Amino acid sequence: EDQVTQSPEALRLQEGESSSLNCSYTVSGLRGLFWYRQDPGKGPEFLFTLYSAGEEKEKERLKATLTKKESFLHITAPKPEDSATYLCAVGDGNNRKLIWGLGTSLAVNP
Amino acid sequence: DAGVIQSPRHEVTEMGQEVTLRCKPISGHNSLFWYRQTMMRGLELLIYFNNNVPIDDSGMPEDRFSAKMPNASFSTLKIQPSEPRDSAVYFCASSLQPGSYEQYFGPGTRLTVT
Secondary structure, three states: OOOOEEEEEEEEEEEOOEEEEEEEOOOOEEEEEEEEOOOOOOOOOEEEOOOOOOOOEEEEOOOEEEEOOOOEEEOOOOOOOHHHEEEEEEEEEOOOOEEOOOEEEEEOOO | OOOOOEOOEEEEEEOOEEEEEEOOOOOOEEEEEEEEEOOOEEEEEEEEEOOOOEEEEEOOOOOOOOEEEEOOOOOEEEEEOOOHHEEEEEEEEEEOOOOOOOOEOOEEEEEEEE
């Protein structure tokens, strides 16, 4: 069964304390892995797409990496404005859909 | 450029009433998606359209749910009759081309059925 699992469910960091979020997946016909950010009361906002193992993408303090079975979202020296829920999704080429994880809720304290 | 527009933003209704949610996708986008989000189940795809044609409605939970896309700039999701377990946040998203997984979400409609 196609599945996306994110860990941890919640993470609390101090400002400047770097860490990583994990997204592991099992899906047939993978068509990319996608990271989104969701702020309270808003819809998910697209961050990155990764297509092949070894690929990396960066945006400000965020860096996403991909292996054959998982992806990491590294957050370097986070700031309070990085607080949000980070969602991971994989493209299922067989069914032409995104399969979503439940997200990691990140809180960065000043 | 305006993003995906949804209305209403909040809806409170009584069990048994009809609810209609509305969505205007980004201009020029050819695919539209309806999702439901809950704490327990996360984001669930209900239905999606390519070029105004429904492609996959296997996520629609019951016959009480229906969706239409009469033209490229408007879609509705209707629940009739509504039940308390339908309470959730409903998102509409659009993407530029059919088959594109890069989706742009609206702000959502928070539905509460009492």
